[in-house]
């Protein structure tokens with residue numbers, strides 16, 4: 001009898017251990033720095049309505065910060081695009097085509113602009129750039145939407 005009860009005890013302990021580790025795995029979000037906002041870019045809601053004013057403000061920022069690479073009309077043909085392709089073998093995205101390689105929701109575009117895009121980080125994010133606040137980046141999202149493919 002003694003053997004049976006010690007096996008039972010072992011099984012019970014193992015079961016408890018498995019349960020406990022399953023719980024703690026469920027609670028934490030791996031890959032996120034402590035305190036990082038665990039907001040899903042896909043469902044992040046654009047708080048800035050795409051008014052004419054917002055789109056115009058976004059265009060002003062775009063012309064200054066983005067057109068060197070993405071081109072004056074967003075076609076991916078800015079003056080720096082050829083150099084990026086040659087040196088880094090990365091193609092500067094055409095922002096007006098049907099294809100979004102890094103997600104097509106406003107939130108995903110916003111996070112790309114904020115944190116940078118692509119594995120090689122050819123495109124640096126604007127996060128922390130002096131004078132740039134979230135609203136500026138949402139304005140740019142609204143501008144890009146205004147020149148990009150219309151949602152179907």
Ligand code: HEC
Pocket residue numbers: 062065066067068069070080084090091092093094095099100101102103109112113117118119120121122123124126140144
């Ligand atoms: C130094 C050049 C450079 C600058 C400046 C730059 N980008 Fe980019 N951008 C790129 C490259 C290169 C990619 C594609 C990266 C890849 O595929 O690795 C890209 C990708 C993107 C994408 C993703 C497109 C898709 O199809 O999913 C968006 C959106 C974007 N850029 C917006 C912007 C905005 C807005 C600005 C200005 C704030 C900007 N970029 C500034 C080079 C640049």
